[in-house]
Amino acid sequence: MVTQQFIQPDLKWQMDNISCQQAVDLETAPLSAEPGFLLWQKDIPEAYWRLGGQELASRINATKARLAGLAVVLGHHYQREDIIQFADYKGDSFNLARWAAQQRGAEFIVFCGVHFMAEAADILSAPDQQVVLPNMAAGCTMADMADPDDVLDCWQQLEAAGLAESTLPVTYMNSAASLKAFCGDNGGIVCTSSNASAVLQWAFKQRERVLFFPDQHLGRNTGVKLGIPLDQMLVWDPNQPLGGHTVEELRRARIILWRGWCSVHMRFTTKQVAGARAKYPGVTVLVHPECTLEVVQAADLNGSTEFIARAIREAPAGSAWAVGTEINLVSRLARENPDKLVFCLDTVVCPCSTMYRIHPAYLAWVLEELAAGRVVNRLVVPEATALLAKVALDRMLEVH
Numbered sequence: 001m002v003t004q005q006f007i008q009p010d011l012k013w014q015m016d017n018i019s020c021q022q023a024v025d026l027e028t029a030p031l032s033a034e035p036g037f038l039l040w041q042k043d044i045p046e047a048y049w050r051l052g053g054q055e056l057a058s059r060i061n062a063t064k065a066r067l068a069g070l071a072v073v074l075g076h077h078y079q080r081e082d083i084i085q086f087a088d089y090k091g092d093s094f095n096l097a098r099w100a101a102q103q104r105g106a107e108f109i110v111f112c113g114v115h116f117m118a119e120a121a122d123i124l125s126a127p128d129q130q131v132v133l134p135n136m137a138a139g140c141t142m143a144d145m146a147d148p149d150d151v152l153d154c155w156q157q158l159e160a161a162g163l164a165e166s167t168l169p170v171t172y173m174n175s176a177a178s179l180k181a182f183c184g185d186n187g188g189i190v191c192t193s194s195n196a197s198a199v200l201q202w203a204f205k206q207r208e209r210v211l212f213f214p215d216q217h218l219g220r221n222t223g224v225k226l227g228i229p230l231d232q233m234l235v236w237d238p239n240q241p242l243g244g245h246t247v248e249e250l251r252r253a254r255i256i257l258w259r260g261w262c263s264v265h266m267r268f269t270t271k272q273v274a275g276a277r278a279k280y281p282g283v284t285v286l287v288h289p290e291c292t293l294e295v296v297q298a299a300d301l302n303g304s305t306e307f308i309a310r311a312i313r314e315a316p317a318g319s320a321w322a323v324g325t326e327i328n329l330v331s332r333l334a335r336e337n338p339d340k341l342v343f344c345l346d347t348v349v350c351p352c353s354t355m356y357r358i359h360p361a362y363l364a365w366v367l368e369e370l371a372a373g374r375v376v377n378r379l380v381v382p383e384a385t386a387l388l389a390k391v392a393l394d395r396m397l398e399v400h
């Protein structure tokens with residue numbers, strides 16, 4: 001239980017992280033002003049390149065109204081403000097996946113998030129529903145750190161060492177569909193940041209050891225929560241034979257952690273936590289479990305994006321929150337909770353650059369195409385992969 005001294009809201013104005021708050025409150029720049037976008041997904045028609053924020057917003061609203069009942073827009077908490085305002089439903093990656101598994105109303109699910117989330121929605125939604133990702137270049141750098149060939153190679157090495165039978169593969173939601181399929185095929189399971197403890201407890205009932213990928217930090221933080229000693233968690237380096245360990249070391253391990261991380265969450269440090277506490281005595285430090293173990297241990301609370309949003313929403317007026325997660329969510333929570341002090345632990349934190357690639361021009365484009373009877377940017381997971389991946393996702397939905 002966290003005890004919290006109350007801090008007056010007028011302290012808000014003393015915050016020194018104003019620059020990063022402002023950075024995400026900027027008006028929408030046309031695609032042509034951000035040339036990177038045209039490199040990432042070039043086939044958006046030229047007619048969209050120079051449209052400004054207001055015009056895009058009114059076109060998106062008008063098209064959404066035309067598509068009412070036919071298309072639904074989902075938005076992850078990290079989406080920029082000029083996108084999340086159009087989301088019919090917003091959530092963390094677990095809730096968005098559960099939503100896709102349960103809702104059967106809309107023929108089109110327009111997913112404002114990143115590639116792996118849209119893949120999960122395609123796998124879990126009904127066969128007559130189609131998932132559209134407005135910008136196909138919206139990926140996740142952490143998911144990319146677990147190359148499916150490298151994970152299969154790791155598994156083959158564990159098989160050759162006689163360790164695969166006693167090891168259960170667990171993949172974080174932030175991974176390619178083919179890795180979820182690999183888990184489905186090998187008795188394994190998917191987890192998200194909101195259910196990692198329950199999933200690992202389930203996993204240890206099946207086998208003595210877990211291969212956890214791609215995020216070593218979520219894996220380690222969850223292992224520590226379950227009381228697993230640090231020396232029984234090893235990091236597998238895909239560039240070294242046996243991940244850089246001996247067979248005996250791997251045999252003794254309870255969790256083999258893939259060497260992956262999120263660059264957004266790696267920016268948070270214990271120094272920032274100490275700085276926040278020194279400046280605002282009584283502040284509650286709340287971080288995402290993709291942060292390092294040291295940061296999670298220095299914080300008061302940690303949890304998924306939904307957990308973070310709920311904790312702050314339900315907190316008493318006058319309370320103060322130093323948050324270690326993506327800046328779009330932190331800035332939104334600060335705005336939506338004007339009676340509380342909510343600020344980002346890192347004063348120069350950048351947004352998740354891949355989430356940011358869902359620009360309103362792409363949303364306007366895919367919606368207007370749908371209204372014209374054409375589907376662009378449909379995300380389809382091949383059937384054989386989807387079937388096996390669904391086994392691992394369904395296991396997760398049952399465990400949660």
Ligand code: 13P
Nearest residue numbers: 092093094192193304305
């Ligand atoms: P959540 O599952 O908490 O929404 O997190 C997803 C993510 O990508 C965090 O970086």
Ligand code: SF4
Nearest residue numbers: 140141142262264352
């Ligand atoms: Fe991936 Fe990190 Fe962005 Fe989450 S915040 S989508 S883990 S890169």
